[in-house]
Amino acid sequence: MDRRRFLTRSAALGCSLAASPLVTPVTLAATPGDHRLVVIILRGGMDGLGAVSPYGDPDFAGLGRPALDLDGGGAIDLDGRFAMHGALAPLMPLWQAGDLGFAHAVSIPYRDKRSHFDGQDLLEAGVAASDAPLPEDGWLNRLVQRMPDARAETAYAIGSEPLRILQGPAKVSRWTPEADLRLSPQAILLTRRVMQSDPVMAAALDTAFALAGSDGDALEFTGGMGDMMAAMRDDRMSNKDRQMPGAALARFAGDQLRGAARIACYSLTGWDTHKTQAHYLPRALTQLAQSVTTLKETLGDAAWGQTTVVAVTEFGRTARWNGTGGTDHGSGGVMVLAGGALRGGRVIADWPGLNETALYNRRDVMPTRDLRAHLAWILRGLYGVERSALESTIFPGLDMGDDPQLLL
Amino acid sequence: MFDPLLADIRFGCGRSPRIAAPDSVEAMLAGLLGPDTAAAAHPIETYEIFLASRLTPMNALGRIRRQERGTALAEEALESIIKLNREGRKARLDWLVAHVARRITSETPLRERLESFWGDHFSARGKVNVLRISTSPYLESAIRPYLAGRFEDMLIAAVTHPQMLHSLDQHASAGPNSPQALRYPGRKGMNENLARELLELHTLGVGGPYTQGDVYELAKLLTGLAFTAEAGTEFRAALAEPGAETVLGTSYGGAQPALEDIHAVLRDLARHPATARHIAHKLAVHFIGDHPDTALVAAMAEVWWQTGGDLPQVYHAMLSHPAAWDPAPGNAKPPLDFIASACRALDVPPKALAARAGLLLMNPLRQMGQVWQEPLGPDGLPEADGAWLTPQGLAARLQWGFTLPQLMLDRLPDPRDFVVTALGARAPEEVRFAASAAETRSDGIGVVLASPAFQRM
Known part of the structure; x- marks a missing residue:
C-alpha cells in the first residue's frame, strides 16, 4: 500500500467528519462505539518477573536472577515494590500519565503441560484447558458477534499469520501492512467467477478485493509491466520493519482505528527466552514499547483517549533462572495494559510471594488471578457486555470476581 | 482408489508437461528407494560442508576480532566476516532455487514433499550469524537421507544434530550435578527446551502420556549433547548429569553417562504407540486434509506400531487406503x-x-x-x-x-x-x-x- 496516500486520505476523511454540522464532537464522544481495543499477543511466553520485577519481595533476590540495576537504568522503579525492565523506558511517560499499567501473577487457566501451542490456542479461544475440543471461534470474535453495529471493518486481524482469537462467524478483516493487489479489470471478473465453487476462498477473495481497493490505490490496474513491478516494490516492507514489525503493525492498526475500526489484534514474537535472556528479552521488550508508542502517535490524542491496549502471553516463565542464563516455561506472568482509557500508573496484583512454598509446583510464580477476568472487566467497561454473557459465552466458565476498576 | 492425476497433485509436486505421473502406489514408493537424481542435478551443500566452509571460518574470524581489537588484523577479519555473510545470503537464495528446481524436475516428487513434511516436523532454526542460513544444509544431511527408513533413525539424526541442539539451546544445558555445573555454580546448568519439544512435537504429541516430571528427567538425560563447528555433534561427559533417569517409567543410563542412553530413549519414544498415532495423524493432515478419515489414520498407526516405525510401510498404508484418493478438493497448497x-x-x-x-x-x-x-x-x-x-x-x-x-x-x-x-x-x-x-x-x-x-x- 502507498502509506502516504492512505494517510492523506484518512486525514481528509477525519477533517470532513469533524467539520460536518451533523456530527458534533459531543455525539462522537457519547457513542459507545468510539471505544477502541487493541490486543497484542506476545507469543513464546513472556517472562513476567523479568519484564516487571517484584524487587520489593524479599525472596526475589534468591531466585538466581541477575541483580536489578535500578541506578544505571537497567530497571526503572514503579512503586517501590515493582520495577519495570529498562527496555520499557520509552513507556515511562505513559506510566506517569496514568496510561500504562500491569497486572501481575496472572495466567490463563492452563497448567503443567506448559506447551506454547496449547497455551496460545487456549489464550485465543478464551477457555480453560480441558479434554473438550476447543471452540472454533476466538473470544474477540465472540465479542464482535455481540456488537450490534459491527461490520467487517470493525475488527482487524493484522499480520500474515493466522489469529485464532478473531476467527469465527462474525465477519472481520484480515490484512497485513504490506499486502496489496493490482489486476486487470478482466482478471478481476474471471477470478471472481472461478472462485465461486469454493466458499472459503471466495470469502477471502471478497475481503482481499475490498481491502486492496480501499487503501488509496485502486484494485484495477491498467498500466504496463514496468509500472506493475514498481508498484509491487513500493508495497514491500523495509528490512527493518520485517525484523521488528511491532511499529509497522501498530501504524497500520492505528490508521484503521482512526477510521472505522474499533478492535485490532496482532502478535509479537521473541519471548521464548530459554537461554541468554539478557540479550533476547530486551529486544522483545523494545519492540513492544515501540509498538505501544507508535499506536499512541498514530491514533492521536483524541482516539488514544478512547483506547485500551492489552498485551497478553500464553504463560509466564520459571521463577528461577535456569542453567543457561534464561528461564523455562512457567505459569503466572504479566499482562501489559496501556491506553488513554486506562486507569493506569498501577501494578495490579494479589501478590503470591516468591518463597519456595509460595511458588506453583515450587517452580513458577503462582497465578492468583485468571487473566481472562481482567479482559472481561475491560470488555464490560468498554462495550457494556453483561457479566453473564462474559462469564458464559465470551469466556466460558470464568468467574470475573471483583471489579479491578481498570478503566477511567 | 489410485489416480495418477491425484498422485501428482495431492502427493507430488503438481503436474508437469514433461514428466509422466506415476502409474501405481508401488511406483511412487519405489522411487524413494532409487537414486536421488533431483538432488544430484540441483545440489545443496551438506551440513558437514557448511560447518567446515562457513561456520568454522566465521568462528575463527570472530575470535580474531575480539582478541586483536583495534588492529589492522581485526579490520581484515571484519571484512572477511562481511564477505562470508554476503556469500551466505547468496547461498541461501541458491538453495531456495534448488529446492524449487528439484520440485520442477523431479521424477520422484513424493520425495520432495516428504522432505518438506519431515523438515517441518523437525523444524530447527539457526539463531545467530551464519547459522541463520543453515536450514537447507540441515535438511540435506539430517532429513533427506532418512525419508525412506525407520523413524527412529531420522529422530536420532535430527534431535542430536548440531542444528537442533543449537536451535533449542541443548548444547548449553548442563545437568544440575554435572561436573560443569558443580564447578561453575550459578553459571552452568540445565534448560528443558529440547526435552519438552521432543515429547510434545517430535514424538508423543501434546496429548501424549507424559508429565512435567518426564520432561525434567528427559532434560537431565539429554545433557551432554553438544557440538563444535569442527567436529559436529559430540557427547561431553562434563555436561552430563550422572546417574540414571526415568522417562515414561523406564530407567535409562547408569553411573557413567553415555550417548547410547540418549539413543535408547529416542528409539523407545520413536516406537511408542502415542508417537505412532500422533505422527500418523499429522501425515494424514498434511497430505490429505484437515480432518482426515479416522480409519485411515488408525491403519497407518497400526502399521507404525507393528513395524516399529518403518516409514515406507507407513506411507504405503496411507496411499493404499481409499480415503487418500477421495476426489473432493483437498488441502490448500502452502x-x-x-x-x-x-x-x-x-x-x-x-x-x-x-x-x-x-x-x-x-x-x-x-x-x-x-x-x-x-x-x-x-x-x-x-x-x-x-x-x-x-x-x-x-x-x-x-x-x-x-x-x-x-x-x-x-x-x-x-x-x-x-x-x-x-x-x-x-x-x-x-x-x-x-x-x-x-x-x-x-x-x-x-x-x-x-x-x-x-x-x-
Missing part, C-alpha cells in the same frame, strides 16, 4: 507448494529463477505468509487451510500468478493448453472457460493458477 507447482506446470527453467530468486520466490513466499525457513516456533508451519487462505495471502498468490510467470518464461503457454497441463481431467468447466476467455495470455495463466482447483491439492 505457499511453497503453490509457487513450485506453478513453476512445474509452466516448466520454468531453473536458470530463470536463479537470476531473480528474491523477486520471484523469497518475497512472494513471505507475502503469502511463509517466511521461508524461518518458522515462528519449533512447531513449524501451520497445517490448517485457514492459515493460508487469508485475504492477504490470497492477494499475494493472485499477484504472483497473474504477474510473475511472464518474467520467468520467454513465451507463456496458451492458457487453453495450460489448463489441461495443470489440472487434466480435474479442470472444472468454469476454469476452462476463464482460460479461454482471458484477453491476454498472462491473465489466462493467472486465472488458472488462481482457481480453487489449482490452489487445492
Whole structure:
C-alpha cells in the first residue's frame, strides 16, 4: 500500500467528519462505539518477573536472577515494590500519565503441560484447558458477534499469520501492512467467477478485493509491466520493519482505528527466552514499547483517549533462572495494559510471594488471578457486555470476581 | 482408489508437461528407494560442508576480532566476516532455487514433499550469524537421507544434530550435578527446551502420556549433547548429569553417562504407540486434509506400531487406503507448494529463477505468509487451510500468478493448453472457460493458477 496516500486520505476523511454540522464532537464522544481495543499477543511466553520485577519481595533476590540495576537504568522503579525492565523506558511517560499499567501473577487457566501451542490456542479461544475440543471461534470474535453495529471493518486481524482469537462467524478483516493487489479489470471478473465453487476462498477473495481497493490505490490496474513491478516494490516492507514489525503493525492498526475500526489484534514474537535472556528479552521488550508508542502517535490524542491496549502471553516463565542464563516455561506472568482509557500508573496484583512454598509446583510464580477476568472487566467497561454473557459465552466458565476498576 | 492425476497433485509436486505421473502406489514408493537424481542435478551443500566452509571460518574470524581489537588484523577479519555473510545470503537464495528446481524436475516428487513434511516436523532454526542460513544444509544431511527408513533413525539424526541442539539451546544445558555445573555454580546448568519439544512435537504429541516430571528427567538425560563447528555433534561427559533417569517409567543410563542412553530413549519414544498415532495423524493432515478419515489414520498407526516405525510401510498404508484418493478438493497448497507447482506446470527453467530468486520466490513466499525457513516456533508451519487462505495471502498468490510467470518464461503457454497441463481431467468447466476467455495470455495463466482447483491439492 502507498502509506502516504492512505494517510492523506484518512486525514481528509477525519477533517470532513469533524467539520460536518451533523456530527458534533459531543455525539462522537457519547457513542459507545468510539471505544477502541487493541490486543497484542506476545507469543513464546513472556517472562513476567523479568519484564516487571517484584524487587520489593524479599525472596526475589534468591531466585538466581541477575541483580536489578535500578541506578544505571537497567530497571526503572514503579512503586517501590515493582520495577519495570529498562527496555520499557520509552513507556515511562505513559506510566506517569496514568496510561500504562500491569497486572501481575496472572495466567490463563492452563497448567503443567506448559506447551506454547496449547497455551496460545487456549489464550485465543478464551477457555480453560480441558479434554473438550476447543471452540472454533476466538473470544474477540465472540465479542464482535455481540456488537450490534459491527461490520467487517470493525475488527482487524493484522499480520500474515493466522489469529485464532478473531476467527469465527462474525465477519472481520484480515490484512497485513504490506499486502496489496493490482489486476486487470478482466482478471478481476474471471477470478471472481472461478472462485465461486469454493466458499472459503471466495470469502477471502471478497475481503482481499475490498481491502486492496480501499487503501488509496485502486484494485484495477491498467498500466504496463514496468509500472506493475514498481508498484509491487513500493508495497514491500523495509528490512527493518520485517525484523521488528511491532511499529509497522501498530501504524497500520492505528490508521484503521482512526477510521472505522474499533478492535485490532496482532502478535509479537521473541519471548521464548530459554537461554541468554539478557540479550533476547530486551529486544522483545523494545519492540513492544515501540509498538505501544507508535499506536499512541498514530491514533492521536483524541482516539488514544478512547483506547485500551492489552498485551497478553500464553504463560509466564520459571521463577528461577535456569542453567543457561534464561528461564523455562512457567505459569503466572504479566499482562501489559496501556491506553488513554486506562486507569493506569498501577501494578495490579494479589501478590503470591516468591518463597519456595509460595511458588506453583515450587517452580513458577503462582497465578492468583485468571487473566481472562481482567479482559472481561475491560470488555464490560468498554462495550457494556453483561457479566453473564462474559462469564458464559465470551469466556466460558470464568468467574470475573471483583471489579479491578481498570478503566477511567 | 489410485489416480495418477491425484498422485501428482495431492502427493507430488503438481503436474508437469514433461514428466509422466506415476502409474501405481508401488511406483511412487519405489522411487524413494532409487537414486536421488533431483538432488544430484540441483545440489545443496551438506551440513558437514557448511560447518567446515562457513561456520568454522566465521568462528575463527570472530575470535580474531575480539582478541586483536583495534588492529589492522581485526579490520581484515571484519571484512572477511562481511564477505562470508554476503556469500551466505547468496547461498541461501541458491538453495531456495534448488529446492524449487528439484520440485520442477523431479521424477520422484513424493520425495520432495516428504522432505518438506519431515523438515517441518523437525523444524530447527539457526539463531545467530551464519547459522541463520543453515536450514537447507540441515535438511540435506539430517532429513533427506532418512525419508525412506525407520523413524527412529531420522529422530536420532535430527534431535542430536548440531542444528537442533543449537536451535533449542541443548548444547548449553548442563545437568544440575554435572561436573560443569558443580564447578561453575550459578553459571552452568540445565534448560528443558529440547526435552519438552521432543515429547510434545517430535514424538508423543501434546496429548501424549507424559508429565512435567518426564520432561525434567528427559532434560537431565539429554545433557551432554553438544557440538563444535569442527567436529559436529559430540557427547561431553562434563555436561552430563550422572546417574540414571526415568522417562515414561523406564530407567535409562547408569553411573557413567553415555550417548547410547540418549539413543535408547529416542528409539523407545520413536516406537511408542502415542508417537505412532500422533505422527500418523499429522501425515494424514498434511497430505490429505484437515480432518482426515479416522480409519485411515488408525491403519497407518497400526502399521507404525507393528513395524516399529518403518516409514515406507507407513506411507504405503496411507496411499493404499481409499480415503487418500477421495476426489473432493483437498488441502490448500502452502505457499511453497503453490509457487513450485506453478513453476512445474509452466516448466520454468531453473536458470530463470536463479537470476531473480528474491523477486520471484523469497518475497512472494513471505507475502503469502511463509517466511521461508524461518518458522515462528519449533512447531513449524501451520497445517490448517485457514492459515493460508487469508485475504492477504490470497492477494499475494493472485499477484504472483497473474504477474510473475511472464518474467520467468520467454513465451507463456496458451492458457487453453495450460489448463489441461495443470489440472487434466480435474479442470472444472468454469476454469476452462476463464482460460479461454482471458484477453491476454498472462491473465489466462493467472486465472488458472488462481482457481480453487489449482490452489487445492
